[in-house]
Amino acid sequence: MRRLLECRLVTDRFRDSQLDVHEICAKADAEWREPFVSRMASEIFNNYDLKARHPQRRTPRVISDKMLHARVIGVLSASAYLPDGLLIASDTQSKTSLFHFTPFEIAAVLDAFLNDQVRIATDGYLDAGGNFQGTRKVFAIRA
Numbered sequence: 001m002r003r004l005l006e007c008r009l010v011t012d013r014f015r016d017s018q019l020d021v022h023e024i025c026a027k028a029d030a031e032w033r034e035p036f037v038s039r040m041a042s043e044i045f046n047n048y049d050l051k052a053r054h055p056q057r058r059t060p061r062v063i064s065d066k067m068l069h070a071r072v073i074g075v076l077s078a079s080a081y082l083p084d085g086l087l088i089a090s091d092t093q094s095k096t097s098l099f100h101f102t103p104f105e106i107a108a109v110l111d112a113f114l115n116d117q118v119r120i121a122t123d124g125y126l127d128a129g130g131n132f133q134g135t136r137k138v139f140a141i142r143a
Helices: 002-006 060-068 103-115
Strands: 019-025 054-058 070-076 085-090 097-101 121-126 137-142
Touching: 002 060, 019 060, 019 103, 054 060, 060 070, 060 085, 060 103, 085 103, 097 103
Parallel strands: none
Antiparallel strands: 019 054, 019 097, 070 085, 085 097, 121 137
């Protein structure tokens, strides 16, 4: 997903859009425990409030970065409070929240990346005045 963004293989509109995700907050009243290196989701019940998830909107870049740098990856199953799903948090996100995706929701995020189609691509140079000439600054438009 991040490579699609970096290579400008998605439209600018999609790159700047907001996708629906759900986040689970870290517990405020619990002593934080680092997960064991061999168990990416250990201490998950100690560190996070797994009784509620909160709808958020995040850019494709934020979502792909969190997945690429995942520090926590777990599968939630048979919870009394939340639907079955995938739990993901990056190293920079893990002490505040983690993403929770049901199978349908993770498929929707992946489909959003894969269904976006660039129909027009323009690359060029701008001069200091912002005119389409010179070689000072590269621009790219994907629509």
